[in-house]
Amino acid sequence: MSITLSAGSDASNDIQIGNLTDLQNSASTLFKLADSIIGYLNQPVSSFPSADSPVTLNYQSGNISWTLGNFTFGLSGGVSGSISILQPGQTILTFTKTFPTTIGTGLDTDTSTAATGTITVPDGQFYVGVELDLTLAANAAANVQIGSIGIQGSAGTSDTFAVRFYKNVAGGTLLKDALAAAFEGFVLPLHSQTYQHLQPGDYINHQFNATLALGFGATLGLDKVYFSGQYEADIPGAPAAPSVNASVTAEVKAGATFGATFNLTGSYEALLWKADANTGRLHLYRNKTTDVNFNFGATVTVIADPTVTLSSGNLQTLVNQVLPGGTGAVVNQLLTGPAQSQVNTWVSEAQAKINSWLQPFQQGQTQLQVAIDNTQSSFLLVAASFDLTALGFTTAWSTVIAGDFNGALALPTGGVSLDAGSGLENFHTKTTSVTFNLFGLFRAEWDTSTIDNYSILYAGNNTFHLIERIGDRQTSVLNGRGREIDLYFAAEATSTPAGLTLGEIDLYVQLKATANGGFGKLIAGFFSKATTGEAATQITKQLLATAQQSNATEILELLFKPSAYGRLTSSTLNGNRPIINEPADEANYGSFAAACSQFESSPPANFSISNPMDLDYPTWRTCNIIANNGSVSPNSVPSRINIGNPTAAAPFLNQRFNSSIPAALISFTLDAAGSFMNLCEALKNLAALIESSNASWNELRSNLQNIIQNDVPSDFLIPTAYALSTSLGQVGVQPLMSGPAPVAPEEPTITVTLVYS
Numbered sequence: 001m002s003i004t005l006s007a008g009s010d011a012s013n014d015i016q017i018g019n020l021t022d023l024q025n026s027a028s029t030l031f032k033l034a035d036s037i038i039g040y041l042n043q044p045v046s047s048f049p050s051a052d053s054p055v056t057l058n059y060q061s062g063n064i065s066w067t068l069g070n071f072t073f074g075l076s077g078g079v080s081g082s083i084s085i086l087q088p089g090q091t092i093l094t095f096t097k098t099f100p101t102t103i104g105t106g107l108d109t110d111t112s113t114a115a116t117g118t119i120t121v122p123d124g125q126f127y128v129g130v131e132l133d134l135t136l137a138a139n140a141a142a143n144v145q146i147g148s149i150g151i152q153g154s155a156g157t158s159d160t161f162a163v164r165f166y167k168n169v170a171g172g173t174l175l176k177d178a179l180a181a182a183f184e185g186f187v188l189p190l191h192s193q194t195y196q197h198l199q200p201g202d203y204i205n206h207q208f209n210a211t212l213a214l215g216f217g218a219t220l221g222l223d224k225v226y227f228s229g230q231y232e233a234d235i236p237g238a239p240a241a242p243s244v245n246a247s248v249t250a251e252v253k254a255g256a257t258f259g260a261t262f263n264l265t266g267s268y269e270a271l272l273w274k275a276d277a278n279t280g281r282l283h284l285y286r287n288k289t290t291d292v293n294f295n296f297g298a299t300v301t302v303i304a305d306p307t308v309t310l311s312s313g314n315l316q317t318l319v320n321q322v323l324p325g326g327t328g329a330v331v332n333q334l335l336t337g338p339a340q341s342q343v344n345t346w347v348s349e350a351q352a353k354i355n356s357w358l359q360p361f362q363q364g365q366t367q368l369q370v371a372i373d374n375t376q377s378s379f380l381l382v383a384a385s386f387d388l389t390a391l392g393f394t395t396a397w398s399t400v401i402a403g404d405f406n407g408a409l410a411l412p413t414g415g416v417s418l419d420a421g422s423g424l425e426n427f428h429t430k431t432t433s434v435t436f437n438l439f440g441l442f443r444a445e446w447d448t449s450t451i452d453n454y455s456i457l458y459a460g461n462n463t464f465h466l467i468e469r470i471g472d473r474q475t476s477v478l479n480g481r482g483r484e485i486d487l488y489f490a491a492e493a494t495s496t497p498a499g500l501t502l503g504e505i506d507l508y509v510q511l512k513a514t515a516n517g518g519f520g521k522l523i524a525g526f527f528s529k530a531t532t533g534e535a536a537t538q539i540t541k542q543l544l545a546t547a548q549q550s551n552a553t554e555i556l557e558l559l560f561k562p563s564a565y566g567r568l569t570s571s572t573l574n575g576n577r578p579i580i581n582e583p584a585d586e587a588n589y590g591s592f593a594a595a596c597s598q599f600e601s602s603p604p605a606n607f608s609i610s611n612p613m614d615l616d617y618p619t620w621r622t623c624n625i626i627a628n629n630g631s632v633s634p635n636s637v638p639s640r641i642n643i644g645n646p647t648a649a650a651p652f653l654n655q656r657f658n659s660s661i662p663a664a665l666i667s668f669t670l671d672a673a674g675s676f677m678n679l680c681e682a683l684k685n686l687a688a689l690i691e692s693s694n695a696s697w698n699e700l701r702s703n704l705q706n707i708i709q710n711d712v713p714s715d716f717l718i719p720t721a722y723a724l725s726t727s728l729g730q731v732g733v734q735p736l737m738s739g740p741a742p743v744a745p746e747e748p749t750i751t752v753t754l755v756y757s
Helices: 036-038 175-185 288-293 314-324 327-333 339-360 367-373 392-399 405-409 440-447 519-532 533-549 582-599 617-629 646-657 663-692 699-711 714-730
Strands: 001-007 015-017 027-035 055-059 064-070 071-073 081-086 091-095 115-118 126-138 150-152 161-169 205-221 254-276 279-286 305-312 381-386 417-418 453-462 463-478 479-496 499-514 553-560 572-574 575-581 737-740 749-756
Touching: 001 036, 001 175, 015 175, 055 126, 081 572, 091 205, 091 327, 091 381, 126 150, 161 175, 161 440, 254 339, 254 367, 279 288, 305 339, 314 749, 339 367, 367 617, 381 392, 381 405, 392 405, 392 417, 405 417, 479 699, 479 714, 499 519, 499 663, 499 714, 499 737, 519 533, 519 553, 519 582, 519 714, 519 749, 533 553, 533 749, 553 714, 582 617, 582 663, 582 714, 617 646, 617 663, 646 663, 663 699, 699 749
Parallel strands: 001 027, 553 749
Antiparallel strands: 001 015, 027 055, 055 081, 064 071, 071 126, 081 126, 091 115, 126 161, 150 205, 161 205, 205 254, 254 279, 254 305, 279 381, 381 417, 453 463, 463 479, 479 499, 499 553, 572 575, 737 749
């Protein structure tokens, strides 16, 4: 039968809805709309005043119900609901993602306040939200008692739970058609076809009572084993090359594990949506605001049956499984001792911390329960993804409906995965520096002090790639606001039975702002200055818009390929002195000084004293000559690789600027420019070295470490990255833009990559 939406006394305003998804019933159903909506029914959704939302919705028929699976949803006459018209930027749901500092003791202390997540309507989109207050009763076959695992029905005949359905509609859709689409598409939760009936872009938010089987855990040990061959035939066992056991998963995260499980009884809400046709998403929240509907009282809101399981894995055993023979023996030699000791220590630490959080104390409560109850709004317990095409998805979903999240996650073919950001997964986070990363051919060149910077990739055809990460990082986190600048090389060598050859050596720079709007705006400014065109303008707007959100993350990655940085120019040195092409150094100096003037806020770091660009190349040149020679003569030339004695140039700087800024600080800034000029030459020479393939791996590694330590102005990483971009632009190298990468709507994150090749 159909649903009728009645507005006012004029029957011509009635909206007849017949093609229903989950609200099909044998009886005709009448809903009464508030009269205030009548004048907008034939206007586009986009013109509906946000101040008039939500609109009251009254159910006028008798009692009616829908039975799907193990639950019956009921609607009683006279019960009110509502209709909301949500415009771009308006909030669908706000929730607490992590615990604040005041309850963060006992596990790794969190120095930030509680992080709040907000799911909003994306730009250019509109939603019609329909809220119905429904009773929820478990069918006889699904009848469960308080204290056992499962979704609970209403505690009393009058208890209702909100079920909110949000339908994505185009802004030009007439309001009456949008209302019809929302009721036609209305999907009920907690049944086997919920995700099948749900359309990508639509949301279900619903309340319920339950005793849920929850838990959290982590692993420590070998982080990853990289190889590209997926079958035995792809990984030859030639004597001159290492072999890999392809039956072991490519990503091995084993060594030490712990898990904590418990039953949590209380009131909840869940948000469901489909990221695409094959991916379901679910957020589970502990919601105190619905406790009033749970008439059994606070005495049942307890954590019961806490269990902790821990194991200390043996890294040597794991290595032997993945890398048999001589290869595994070499790796085992490096992992003996400190690595295993680290694992054992971590296991003991985890045991004590998790036990303390799950051990009941005053009035039967646990520290974990107190932490959850002390949050001021909906707290995110679980964020999960479902592969709707997985063979065991139907079983996994029925297990979730039964309240057993742990059981659903344990199903090998269930297609259920827990997001890294799930609240309970954030309780204990600790990483390890123990990573498999070498094989027998490099035994003489490896030691335990360098193991954490390497990875190995099997490329097929009896060829292995060895990758080393050598870099420089600036990281600061204050009150949850993060600023990260990462500059590093990813160097690759190829080993074959014939010997070792050098491969790509890429230079990476990453700028990352986490809940830091100021640094996020700087990233947007950097991107805008480094790019041109309409597409770049639109991405800049997205970066700026994301930075305005309090919980946003902005990431800008710059990748400089050897084919790009090999085109940098520099003067030719002879005995540390330039003999030809000094203008090349001057141009590089100018790029760096200009970059500092844009990204450094105060003198002398912005290369100004009293006037813009006071610290020009002639000033650096004179200071460098005095620092190295004591004075300037007609034939004097600078030596950028030697800073000499900077204090010798102090009288010149004091006379030149007559400023209150100390001469030593000015010399520090000038020396940073000298480092950048050296970096340009070093990168140019590195590209030539790669092309010639005449270096050993140790020589290459030493070369890269020398560049990072001596040629990168560590206190000027952002200007360094931008100056490289502008210097390459001067020789015709323009970046290729990639991004923004798609992200989940509840996590405002934008990542953009610029590749210079």
